[in-house]
Amino acid sequence: MVSTSKVLKMVSTLSKISTQHVIKISTVDYFANQRAIHLVRHAVFVCEQFIPADLEIDRYDPVSQHVLALFEGHAVGTGRLTPDGRIGRVAVAKHLRNQGIGRCVMEELLEVARQHRHHEVVLAAQCHAIPFYERLGFYQEGHVFKELGIKHVTMRRTLV
Ligand code: COA
Secondary structure, eight states: OOOOEEEEEEEOOOTTOOSEEEEEEEEEOHHHHHHHHHHHHIIIIIIITOOOHHHHSOTTGGGSEEEEEEETTEEEEEEEEOTTSBEEEEEEOGGGTTSSHHHHHHHHHHHHHHHTTOSEEEEEEEGGGHHHHHTTTOEEEEEEEEETTEEEEEEEEEOO
């Protein structure tokens, strides 16, 4: 299902490019876009964070809503919302971080959650990303725990 599509205009501070660029952020059909989605996730979670490739894809993928960010036709960011209101697999290509793409992916996921009548969303944040999620209105809950050797904390956000 394709619900919405937004563009993020980047008057670029990108190091190598000086003109304005457009990033397209949309909710996409998983089966039609799974190659692009897993390209980003594999690069970030498997190659960068050393998460085993067979754990990167799971049984929630086919039943989740997926958001994809495209830059010049290339997949550069993604994230998903599971049917029970859990956001996860949020990733932005390393060379394009800190340009607002992750925020746009999250805002789209929050919009999808509202459309699906969720009253709140929850996620397991890698500890380094806590400030990223706090800026998006999430608050920490409980203690730090380790998953696949990476420190996480549960974060929650109410939706209005
Ligand atoms: N520490 C502190 N602040 C951070 C941050 C970090 N690691 N990452 C982003 N932010 C802040 C930005 O400064 C920005 O703040 P502002 O709104 O005040 O300007 C805001 O969060 C939005 O940042 P944005 O540029 O949209 O984030 P991004 O495109 O770099 O994406 C991640 C953020 C976390 C998705 C990206 O760093 C990533 O893919 N990391 C590797 C995968 C990962 O760890 N995913 C999270 C799993 S829980």
